[in-house]
Amino acid sequence: MQSVIRPLIQKNNTKIILIVLDGVGGLPVNGVTELERANKPNLDKLAQMSACGLHLPVGYGLTPGSGPGHLGLFGYDPIEFQIGRGVLEALGLGIELKKTDIAARCNYATMKNGFITDRRAGRIATEKSKKLTEMLQKEIPSIGNAKVILAPGKEHRFAAILRFPEQLKPDAAAISDTDPQKEGLQPLNPVPLSENAASISKTVERLIQRAQDVLKDEEKANFILMRGFSCMPAIPTFAEAFGLKSLAIAVYPMYRGLARLIEMEAPAIDGNVADEIDFLKKRYNEYDFFFLHVKKVDSYGEDGNFEGKAAEIEAFDKLLPLVLELNPDVLIITGDHSTPALLKSHSWHPVPVLLYSPYVLGRTSSAFTERECLKGELGIFPTYNLLPLALANSLRLKKFGA
């Protein structure tokens, strides 16, 4: 679809704001969903004037991770553009990846006589893991011509990046996992699955040997397991694809990292949603497109905290007038996926969306809820169509054909 859209793009001075209430879609508990439970007069009023609908991030029955969820919102088909596990892990830990990087998810593990006896090194404390990772980083700054970058995660987890001096071939990261997935087995060798991965898998082998040497006196964390080798996906930048100068406003590193994948500007910021909106206001004149990420709605959903999630939606509702004051040409409010408190996890359910612009039908939906959005003019549609709708509603797309 991007190839159809690209030649139709025209620039103008309109402003588009996309607000992502992470995991906003829900399911009924005692008959009402989180959105139905929340008292949110501003969102409901806006929904009445907006084009409403539900978007489907990956496909019927498919539950998206945060990566595919956001790529869809940014206008990319998440099945066509898949992001490797290692890359996502690194983005989540705040590492800025380059096109010459190969990233992997790593575990500390316990090895005895050549066999893995604990794949998670007894789930060592995060603090301990952090110290070990700092030690590894200090002892192994590079392997051959590759710079080594390590980032500690929670408990036994960390990310490893090999930064090479030159751009890599797309299949250079095709290397098999070393994690045997079961205890009592030997760790696996990193096997190259493409010609371009051959020399890189050797570098990985040496990294593992060096790490083993550095960790040899550790009681539990005396070995490392690596999986999800991946490099930055070959993906058009957001500016190339849609002709928009864009700013990502997100407190969590993962979402800034996803935005940076497509070269959105994504400065590190801190604070709460009010701070994010402040930041939006300050930078409002400099960009065409703003992605503003609200994390906590999802966090409460993941915790199974129905009331907490509803309260977070209410809290956002109180701040919404600050966004409306900016009078954007197009305002979209939605989620990257559903996270029903009932399921305590992301889910496959389509996500309510409202799109406000001067060029909508409106008056189809009385509130911003799953059931009311079902009545809306956008229907149920693949998520990656939302961005073209934003372009159209900001009059940034020329006619297709004569």
Added chain:
Amino acid sequence: MQSVIRPLIQKNNTKIILIVLDGVGGLPVNGVTELERANKPNLDKLAQMSACGLHLPVGYGLTPGSGPGHLGLFGYDPIEFQIGRGVLEALGLGIELKKTDIAARCNYATMKNGFITDRRAGRIATEKSKKLTEMLQKEIPSIGNAKVILAPGKEHRFAAILRFPEQLKPDAAAISDTDPQKEGLQPLNPVPLSENAASISKTVERLIQRAQDVLKDEEKANFILMRGFSCMPAIPTFAEAFGLKSLAIAVYPMYRGLARLIEMEAPAIDGNVADEIDFLKKRYNEYDFFFLHVKKVDSYGEDGNFEGKAAEIEAFDKLLPLVLELNPDVLIITGDHSTPALLKSHSWHPVPVLLYSPYVLGRTSSAFTERECLKGELGIFPTYNLLPLALANSLRLKKFGA
């Protein structure tokens, strides 16, 4: 889509029941459809608690046969996986096909001086046709290394299967029809349309000559015409595609045959819908997935019997509590296509569907009818998405991407 789903499958102990009311969708006569006419309190109550919608078996405006209709319900794109006419005919006549078989639809015909004067041999009586087929079968048990299997159908129709000793190449059945489609013409030769069909078309030629010889004293049915040469499609099994151990419960051979194409277990059973539900209960502990087929709804539709079709829906409604007693994790009730009594045939109209599980919105549709299902949370969607939805609602699919 199956390739996206396969790596996400996880197994658990949930039970999924798919009930197919064959041809259930309809059109208004005196303002109401068959589903709207039927008094069916149990179905309506279930619809109120379910995810409702309409599924589109092949595409907008396309009327499915029973083959594509069911393949879609089983999670296969019926445009990608097409089933040959000969194979469907053989399945419908209750023949268990093997991967080494080539099947064809056959007609008895009348030939005079080398020209076909009646393509249907005067539509000879079914009883007569059966006797002729038995005679042919006795006289021609094999041709070369191919076993010949003949199955009588209605009137002038029968099916012929050539069973070879070895697995065939996918294009081995690419042989042209011998039916000239018009009377007064000569029968056509079976021409091989691929290299792998060359020797097989010779076997077909010899079968036709042998049959002509056996039938030479018949007044009307003195020749056979063959068309729709086909072999079993290359298709992943249901267990491979979706990780489900499955049981098909169907009284008519065609539907068991379709289920066997994807290696569902499909024992021959007899009786009415109550007997089918009894059978479901007896085997409930042994499988993950149950396909239960209700034929008569379609039969009345095909006859143009509006009231009969509505009455069949009512009869099923009375039995529905017996299914609900099993308390399945996911229950889907729908049809494989619409068969409006108004049209006396299958039609292109999307088919109402309800999906009941603990993880639906519900309260969108007040009854199980075409118009009420339109208000539902599933929207109008391609049929092959129903199976992934069943997997999702039984928590059998992991997250896509991280």
